[in-house]
Amino acid sequence: MEDRIIRCSLLGLTASQLQTRFLENGLSSLDAKRVFPWIQAKSLQPFNVMTDVPRKVRGILAEKFSLDLPKCIALQQSVDGTKKALLEYINNDPSSDSLQNSYCNGIETVFIPEENRNTVCVSVQIGCAMGCKFCHTGTQPLVRNLTSSEIMAQIFFWKKIIEMPTSQENQAIIFSNHKPITNVVFMGMGEPLLNYEHVSCALQLLLGAKAHNFSRHKITVSTCGIVNEHLDNLSQFGVKLAISLHAADDITRSRIMPINHRYNIDCILAAAKQYLERSNTDYITFEYLLLSGINDTENDALQLAKLLGRIHCRVNLIVFNSWPGCNFSGSSRETVNHFSRTLLSRGIRTLIRKSRGSDILAACGQLRIQ
Ligand code: SF4
Structure with missing residues (x-):
């Protein structure tokens, strides 16, 4: 040890x-x-x-x-084929003060196989300090940032499983889809722009021609709306940016996302426009989680369409994935469809995002170490 x-x-x-x-x-x-x-x-x-x-x-x-990979403590498979792994980390960064008092800790990472792509969702922090009310990870206090090695370990872990599925201890997990990883999304536990030093190293490796050689169009970094200098630095990589908006007015957004007190909607939209200009990406993705009775009325949709009308963007509507102890419930299918139609009728590109892995708490906003 x-x-x-x-x-x-x-x-x-x-x-x-x-x-x-x-x-x-x-x-x-x-x-x-x-x-x-x-x-x-x-x-x-x-x-x-x-x-x-x-x-x-x-x-x-x-x-x-x-070159060791972290130990996999648990590997689960959803009925839809999504896999979630709980990885145990030992802090072995020699520059870290905690070297002498090394401790174990874990994160979750998710592999989402689809017909024409395989996506890995990586975590960047153990826990999260942002406290978004609808998010299971947000109930787990921030322990620390992951190092770039710990972020890359998640990619290597899934690569290894895909290449050598039979080496897995848990033979019940089926890896029938042996195609390589095509997409990486920084949407797991933690806020990437608050661990930029290590996220940027991981991006260099993922994009590097002599490393993993991913196209910048296949990598998405998601933020809850942090508008710091790192957002500008991120634009140099030209990767796709997803912003968790989740409300069309500041009062509602502050209610469910405390970070809105610091960076409000106007501030986020200005930053989004700047990112588009500097990153040479085609559009910004705005994530919008539909919560019953909170942000899902026709008026919300109209207000959202007005806000986003002048930005090259796409709205991903997310059906809420519940988790133990949460106080929210998702909007009905009818409401989601109506919200989507309202946005589309105002010229906003809108997708209703298919929820993956919710039965094993692997879907958007459900990750948390028990
Ligand atoms: S949504 Fe993202 S930023 Fe907000 S609490 Fe969850 S992990 Fe943190």
Whole structure:
């Protein structure tokens, strides 16, 4: 166990971070250049198969560094095929004060297979400080940010399962769909713009031609509406942005999303327009969760259409997924359809998002470590 704690994880280091870490440990830039693709592009090949790396260097790597994946504590499968994994992390970042007092903690990550794509939903924090009232994660206090290695570990974890389904202990989980991961969404536990340092490293790796080489159009970062300098930094990556709006007026939004007291709707919409200009993306996605008696009237829909009328956007209407102890109920199907029709009739591109994995608490807003 001690061995696992003191070795530094290389899973989430960008090429330049890897080089720095190697130089600090008496290895060379060339070593880093050779090792990087074995980790990222070739999906975590063990040190001993890195054939272009000198044997002596491989020995040092195995001694000082780790390519271990987190332990999977639980793996569940929904009736619709969505999978949710609970991963246990040990904080092994040597720059962290908690190294001496290493502790275990967990997050949930979700794999959503569909006919023409496979999406991984990653978490970026253990718990969340934003306290959105409708969100199960919001009831779990923020413990800490995940490191970039812990974020990338979620991608590697699902990649490994897809490639080698039979290696899973839980044989009841069926991975009949062996197509690779096509999309990554930062929509799990936590707020990406409050852990930007590590989220940006993960984005560099996901987008990097010599790493995972995802198209920027296949990656979505979701925010509850944080308008900080990192939103501008994020636009440099050109990835898709999803903003959780969930109300068409500030009074309602503040009631269900305390962050609205800090960044109100006007502020968010101005930031969204700026993101569009700077990121060269086609549209912003606004997430809108329909809560019965809270934000689902025709008037709400009309007001929303008025707000969004001049922004290139798409509205995702989300049917509320309940969780134990929550005080909200979802709008009826009829109300959801009417809301959608009202937006469409005002020229707003609108989708009713299909809920996935709600029976295993894997759907939007349902993640939480018990
Ligand atoms: S919706 Fe997102 S930001 Fe809000 S509490 Fe849940 S995880 Fe946090």
